[in-house]
Amino acid sequence: MANVLLIIFTISLLYLGIAHRLFTYIKILAFQGVLLFGIAFIELIQINIANLTFVLLETIVFKAIAIPYFLNYVIKRNRITRDAEPYLPNFISLIIITLIIITTFVLSNAIADERISKIYFVVALSTLFTGLYIIVTRHKIITHVMGYLVIENGVFILSLAVGNEMPMLVNLGIMLDIFASVFLLGIFVNRIGDVLKDVDVDQLKNLKD
Amino acid sequence: MTGIYLAGAFIISGLLFFNRNKTYNYLLVIGFLLLQIGFTIYEYLHLHTTELNYFTADALAILLLVTLTIISIPAMYHSYVYLETKQDNPKHRAIYFAAMVALLTSISAAYLSNHIAVTWIFVELTTLSASALIYHRRNNRSLEGTWKYVFVCAISITLIFIGILFLSFTLQQAGTDDLSFAVLIKKAPQLNLFWLRLAFIFIFTGFTAKLGLVPMYTAGIDAKDKAPSPAGAILSSVLMNMGFVGIFRIYTVMANSPLHLWTNHVILIAAILSIFVATVYMTKVKNIKRMFAYSSIEHMGIVMLGLVAGGVGYYAAILHIIFHAFIKSSLFFQMGQVYRIYKSKSIYDVGNYFKYNLTGAIVMLLGFFSATAMPPSGLFISEFLIFRSLFEASYLWVLIVVMLLLTVIIWAFGKNVFKLLFSPAVDFKEDNIEKINPMESISQFILLGLVVYLGLNPPQEFVTLIHEAIKNLPH
Numbered sequence: 001m002a003n004v005l006l007i008i009f010t011i012s013l014l015y016l017g018i019a020h021r022l023f024t025y026i027k028i029l030a031f032q033g034v035l036l037f038g039i040a041f042i043e044l045i046q047i048n049i050a051n052l053t054f055v056l057l058e059t060i061v062f063k064a065i066a067i068p069y070f071l072n073y074v075i076k077r078n079r080i081t082r083d084a085e086p087y088l089p090n091f092i093s094l095i096i097i098t099l100i101i102i103t104t105f106v107l108s109n110a111i112a113d114e115r116i117s118k119i120y121f122v123v124a125l126s127t128l129f130t131g132l133y134i135i136v137t138r139h140k141i142i143t144h145v146m147g148y149l150v151i152e153n154g155v156f157i158l159s160l161a162v163g164n165e166m167p168m169l170v171n172l173g174i175m176l177d178i179f180a181s182v183f184l185l186g187i188f189v190n191r192i193g194d195v196l197k198d199v200d201v202d203q204l205k206n207l208k209d
Numbered sequence: 210m211t212g213i214y215l216a217g218a219f220i221i222s223g224l225l226f227f228n229r230n231k232t233y234n235y236l237l238v239i240g241f242l243l244l245q246i247g248f249t250i251y252e253y254l255h256l257h258t259t260e261l262n263y264f265t266a267d268a269l270a271i272l273l274l275v276t277l278t279i280i281s282i283p284a285m286y287h288s289y290v291y292l293e294t295k296q297d298n299p300k301h302r303a304i305y306f307a308a309m310v311a312l313l314t315s316i317s318a319a320y321l322s323n324h325i326a327v328t329w330i331f332v333e334l335t336t337l338s339a340s341a342l343i344y345h346r347r348n349n350r351s352l353e354g355t356w357k358y359v360f361v362c363a364i365s366i367t368l369i370f371i372g373i374l375f376l377s378f379t380l381q382q383a384g385t386d387d388l389s390f391a392v393l394i395k396k397a398p399q400l401n402l403f404w405l406r407l408a409f410i411f412i413f414t415g416f417t418a419k420l421g422l423v424p425m426y427t428a429g430i431d432a433k434d435k436a437p438s439p440a441g442a443i444l445s446s447v448l449m450n451m452g453f454v455g456i457f458r459i460y461t462v463m464a465n466s467p468l469h470l471w472t473n474h475v476i477l478i479a480a481i482l483s484i485f486v487a488t489v490y491m492t493k494v495k496n497i498k499r500m501f502a503y504s505s506i507e508h509m510g511i512v513m514l515g516l517v518a519g520g521v522g523y524y525a526a527i528l529h530i531i532f533h534a535f536i537k538s539s540l541f542f543q544m545g546q547v548y549r550i551y552k553s554k555s556i557y558d559v560g561n562y563f564k565y566n567l568t569g570a571i572v573m574l575l576g577f578f579s580a581t582a583m584p585p586s587g588l589f590i591s592e593f594l595i596f597r598s599l600f601e602a603s604y605l606w607v608l609i610v611v612m613l614l615l616t617v618i619i620w621a622f623g624k625n626v627f628k629l630l631f632s633p634a635v636d637f638k639e640d641n642i643e644k645i646n647p648m649e650s651i652s653q654f655i656l657l658g659l660v661v662y663l664g665l666n667p668p669q670e671f672v673t674l675i676h677e678a679i680k681n682l683p684h
Contacts, residue, residue, distance in 0.1 A: 116378060128371075141356075155367055155374075159374055166377055169326075169373070169374060172330075172370065172373075173370065175330070176370055180333075180366065183337055183340075187340075187355070187356060187359060203353075204353050204356065207350060207431045207434070207435075
């Protein structure tokens with residue numbers, strides 16, 4: 001069952017590549033949060049109950065509810081236009097993300113370790129590289145934050161792979177999630193929208209030699 | 210005492226944030242400095258004791274903690290001077306001091322931690338507190354600098370976390386669960402090599418954002434430029450030392466494993482590229498603070514070369530880190546005075562500094578000689594030892610290339626500093642220049658003098674501590 005959820009997660013990455021509107025990105029992030037809740041529930045059954053409740057609560061409350069709500073608020077407040085403004089056409093994005101997934105699949109065959117399930121590695125790495133790709137190929141600053149959140153989801157999946165033996169690492173991953181996303185979004189909500197009228201990364205080119 | 214220190218420092222930071230009264234702020238800051246000094250003395254007397262299960266005062270931690278305490282006193286003093294000469298905004302002052310206290314505490318805790326995950330938590334905290342400092346002037350360019358710093362550091366922190374995850378994969382063969390550095394060093398020969406390589410690459414890349422090496426040095430340059438000068442001094446001295454501690458500890462693990470040579474090659478590439486990047490930008494840059502920031506990158510590259518070369522290079526690398534912290538922070542403190550006189554950081558707008566601020570100009574001249582490693586600066590000794598270790602390790606071509614690049618750097622640095630000191634300023638109105646009290650430059654003379662003293666005549670405890678710090682590396 002966990003494998004099915006992981007595969008659906010990978011498919012959501014492909015959907016991320018072809019989405020046009022920012023609100024679709026937010027819905028995909030919320031959906032990924034729910035999928036991670038399911039995967040955590042199935043996989044981490046061996047750690048103690050308090051830790052498990054904490055992990056599950058974090059995925060549902062933070063990833064699936066609070067952060068999408070925050071992002072919605074930021075977009076409405078700063079009156080950011082609906083389009084995601086990619087540098088490359090969406091069809092090319094789809095091909096590139098497919099290539100990323102295939103490459104990580106081939107790379108994962110080089111791993112000769114039986115204790116780590118290969119599918120976790122493939123999904124985690126593809127999510128990581130897809131997140132990096134989204135950061136690099138979109139005009140808007142808010143999509144940088146969304147790409148970072150996708151990377152965080154990938155890191156969470158990677159930490160689930162060892163979650164049973166070392167639950168502390170899963171907790172650390174959650175802390176990273178909370179700290180960094182709250183902080184990034186905090187700056188965003190407060191300042192960037194007010195100061196930079198046109199939320200484009202071309203605005204961020206003033207500091208250079 | 211570590212628990213008391215951490216709790217006390219964070220309480221002071223919280224009180225500073227909420228309390229906007231000026232005298233109260235200054236009293237709390239003095240209280241924090243006393244706490245920091247007391248904590249350093251306590252840790253020095255309790256070498257090698259472990260507290261709270263995660264904090265061990267080993268030799269490297271003690272050396273860098275003493276460096277931090279020595280630098281934090283003039284940093285707070287110059288922050289007081291800086292805030293006095295600006296308009297009085299109580300909220301911004303409160304946030305500034307609260308962030309400074311939080312930053313210094315997180316850096317101290319990161320030095321002391323003996324577990325890689327605890328180091329990681331405190332590195333994350335330094336990102337948050339440093340960004341509050343960078344944003345202090347609250348204009349567009351500061352905001353851009355802050356955003357870039359937070360974003361690049363967040364990505365780097367994530368990379369370090371992925372490296373920690375891979376490190377946990379390596380442990381499964383060795384049959385343990387513990388990610389503390391002592392256990393990792395002991396079990397290093399038995400770790401799974403494939404995962405160890407990946408772990409090292411991710412952790413190293415993540416820490417280069419704090420240390421200031423290729424590839425993630427970019428955010429630090431904007432950060433040191435946009436932060437107020439006293440905060441820039443902290444960011445470019447003790448914060449880089451924290452990046453060094455992280456890389457040094459993981460390097461010790463790798464050096465005890467079969468992957469020592471491979472690790473050396475990875476770090477060598479990064480170090481040479483960093484010195485190259487620093488050279489290219491220093492010849493181009495027109496902003497004095499950015500020039501200092503790029504000079505920090507070059508010094509960190511040299512330190513990493515010392516680590517790679519081995520032998521006496523290990524000793525020289527730690528010496529270089531400590532001296533560089535003192536010199537770079539004194540240059541940044543002096544930069545605050547330069548900005549108050551000329552109201553500009555560009556070399557086009559400055560000149561004839563001897564006329565407007567005699568003590569400051571002498572500090573700048575001495576600082577230039579110290580930073581470019583001319584005798585009697587202690588950096589001369591550490592750089593000479595690093596070059597000797599590169600020669601003894603048969604990295605001859607590396608040595609030649611690095612020396613050529615350093616010559617270009619000395620030329621670029623000198624060109625800009627001599628313009629500041631000796632050439633007449635163009636279009637500079639001499640009517641309303643601020644008078645700078647010569648007493649404000651005393652801290653910089655003390656720091657530069659300390660470097661000369663420690664270089665020429667280091668006390669025996671200092672030398673013993675450095676040898677203690679490098680004892681786990683294979684000789």
